[in-house]
Amino acid sequence: METEIEKSRSFIVVEIIEYVPNAVVIKTIIKKTSGNVSAVSFDSGENLTEKVSPFDTFIQIIEGKAEIWIDDLSQILETGESIIIPAHSRNSIKANERFKMISTIIKSGYD
Structure with a gap:
């Protein structure tokens, strides 16, 4: 079973995950x-x-370049860039080259 990152201990996000x-x-x-x-x-x-x-879903690219598709619209995001994928939108993520990202999903505030 996967566990969360240890709390109260600093880390560098791009270094906690490998290709x-x-x-x-x-x-x-x-x-x-x-x-x-x-x-x-x-x-x-x-x-x-x-x-x-x-x-x-909030996506932030932390290394490399990603192709994000939202409702048939493609966007290229590079290191440091972010996007919010709206709820109920068709979406996919493609790696034309390798990259790392942070994905944040907030489940509160919806009925």
């Missing part, structure tokens, strides 16, 4: 019933298939 050949790796930073924060690494050519989430 794995031909894989998408997800490391949980915080997981609560009200939402979660994860660090995610994508090897080149990998992707997350299209989905629809009932919650807003």
Whole structure:
């Protein structure tokens, strides 16, 4: 079972997750019933298939470059850039080159 990052101890997000050949790796930073924060690494050519989430998702690229699709619109995000994927939007994430990101999902405030 995956555990959260140790609390009250500093860390560098980009260093807590590694690239794995031909894989998408997800490391949980915080997981609560009200939402979660994860660090995610994508090897080149990998992707997350299209989905629809009932919650807003905040994505921040912390290394490399990602292609984010939201309702048939493609956007390229580079290191330091962020985007909010709106709740109920079709979305997918593609790695034309390898990259790392932080994904934050907030589950409160929805009916």
